[in-house]
Amino acid sequence: MTVVEERPAPADAPPPRRPNRAWALLRNSWRQLTSMRTALVLLFLLAVAAIPGSVLPQRSVNAENVAGYFREHPELAPFLDRLGGFDVYASPWFAAIYLLLFTSLIGCVVPRLADHFRALRTVPPEAPRRLERLPQHAAAEARPDDPAAAAATIAATLRRRRFRTVVRERSDGTWTVSAEKGYLKETGNLFFHFALLAVLVGVGFGHWYGWHGNRLLVQGNDRGFCNSVTQYDESSLGPRIDASNLPFFCLRLTDFSATFQDTGQPKSFGAKVDVQDKQDGPWRAEEFTVNHPLRLPQASVHLLGHGYAPILRYTDRFGEQQTRIVPFLPRDAMQTSEGVVQFPDVNIDPKTNKRDEDLQVAFEGVYLPTVDPKGTPNSVFPAERDPALYLSAYRGNLGVDAGLPGSVYALDRSQLANGQLKQVSGVRPQRLAVGQTWTLDDGTKLEFLGTRQFATLSVRYDPTQPLVLGGAVVGLLGLMLSLGGRRRRVWFRVSPPETSGAGDGGSLMEAGGLPRTDYPGFEEEFAQVVAAVRDERTP
Structure with missing residues (x-):
């Protein structure tokens, strides 16, 4: 048994360092x-x-x-x-x-x-001594040129095939050519990850400093809107954006064109608008389509859809007239549209100038751009070939004076439930063509004057959109490089005539190859490289 004698530490030796557990935890x-x-x-x-x-x-x-x-x-x-x-x-x-x-x-x-x-700055390593042990190997064969010239020719051939090459001379006169290829795989990986970082940064800052709003815009110079939160149907501002930061511009829809296939599928949508992008500045005409939005300073206007807004004129029991242009929302691809037209400020007694809240009037129903000849309550084509409006009349308290938010596209069902708003008794739903008039039981009249088209617009601003788009493109390119790149190495060894036995002026060439990653096609590529080198001859 061997006895190990423990020697005391020198008196001036520093105390042993204790591991810093906090630093180790942070590092791990x-x-x-x-x-x-x-x-x-x-x-x-x-x-x-x-x-x-x-x-x-x-x-x-x-x-x-x-x-x-x-x-x-x-x-x-x-x-x-x-x-x-x-x-x-x-x-x-x-x-x-x-x-x-x-x-x-x-x-x-x-x-x-x-x-x-x-790795890019590191030259390919020296050739192994036993090339025959590599996964791919080409047996030695004689060449008529000297080793230096043969090595130079081999290196030139490999460089033409986009290999990084290094030519070395050994002490015994043997020349080796080391070549490597496939660095684009890691380059693609890095491009993909940096692109992902760019997309994350773009999405984050775009959420902070971006905004968007949706607006249903009816055709006509009297129906325009300006870029304000209160004038959007719905809007969302980034956490770093205030309503006062929105840029100034105004839009009004002057014309809308839509073409359809025979099946009713939309073929093209196009909107013509007047734009004012400076306070009290001139208006200019612009056009845009679904795939080509309207580009404004710090905003883009996208065309999402369209529909029809019936024009109705109501004459109350005192002879006063009011006209409403109300969008009806499509419920199918053939533009079968639903909506409601409310007249809360009618039947005001001219003697007392007072309004009876129980005499408010509304009309709810559907609009069909092309009536089905079979009588179904649906449109059979989205364009206005045979338009008709089907309406039911309601009278009573519409509930608009309660100060509560409500939909402008449907009646307040709570008013119907509590009986304050009732369907006009004895009056069936009426079909109205353009120009027709409907006389109600109390002598009041409703006229269907026609329709205007409307466009559904999405106004958006994303300051990092170019960054996100660039990141997506670079990420796709990086992914393609990563999937298509294969790192591999090939070596050629050219022995001098004295040791090769190839005769005077000759040399002996041997080759080997090693794939650094999984590459099923490396055997074929190695054979092509060796064949290309064999075909090369120095002048």
Whole structure:
């Protein structure tokens, strides 16, 4: 048995260093965070976290839908609200996943970028001594030229095939050519990850500094609108944007053209508008289509759809007339449209100048651009070939004076339920063609004067849209390079005549190849490279 004698430490020796547990924890946590596996997990979590934003209504998109969800689910909605279910993309947990993914990608890509630069500057290694042990090998054969010239010819041939080459001479007179190819695989990987970072940055800043609004714009110079939050049907501003930051411009729809196939499928939509982009400035004419939006300073106007707005004139019991131009919303591809026309300020007694709230009038129904000859309540073609308006009359309190928000495209059903608004008794739903008049039971009249077309517009501004688009393009190119790149190495060894036995002035050439990644076609490529080298001869 061997006895090991323990020697005491010198008196002046420094005390042993204790490991810093906090630093070790931080270092290990950073390594885990910046690993590719963690980045993939965070990317998956980000996709999962976005699902509630698609399933649940969001306050930033439509606050009325959120209020409706609270009414339909009074117990579940408050719980989801505490979790940020109605503000998913502004919630702390979504931001945490987003920032962790961003940090993980930076920590993963930057070291790989440095390693890739070092690899690009590193020359291919020297040829192995036993080329026959490599996965691909070409047996030695005699060449008529000397080793130096043969090596130069081989290197030139490989460079023409986009190989990085290095020619070396050994002490025994043997010349070797080392060649490598396939660095674009890692370059593509880096491009893809940097593109993903660009997209994340673009989406984040685009959400902060972007805005959008939707507007249903009826044709006519009297129906225009200006860029203001209050004039949009629905709008959403980024957290860093205030209503006062919106740029000034005004639009009015002067004409709308739509063409359809025989089956009713839309062929083309085109809108003509007048634009004013300076306060009290001149108006200019512009045109845009579905795939070619109207480009304005700091905004783009997209054409989403179109429909029809019937023009109705009502004459009350005192002979006063009011005209309404009300859009009817399409419910199918053939432009069968539903809507309501309300006249709350009618039947005002001229003697007392007072209005009876129980004598308010509304008409609800459908508009058919082309009536079905078979009598079905649906349009058979989206263009106005045989238009007709089917309406039912209502009289009573419309509920518009209560100060509560409501839809302009449907009657208040609560007023119908409590009996304050009733369908006019004894009056059946009436069909009206353009120019026809409907006389009600109290002598009042409704005239169908025609229609105007309307366009559904989406006005958007995203300052990082070019960055996101560029990131998507670069990411696609990087993915193609990554999938198509294969890193591989080939070596050629040319022995001098003294050792090759090839005779005076001759040399002996041997080749070997090694794929650095999985590459099923390397055997064929190696054979092509060797054949190309064999065909080359120095002059």
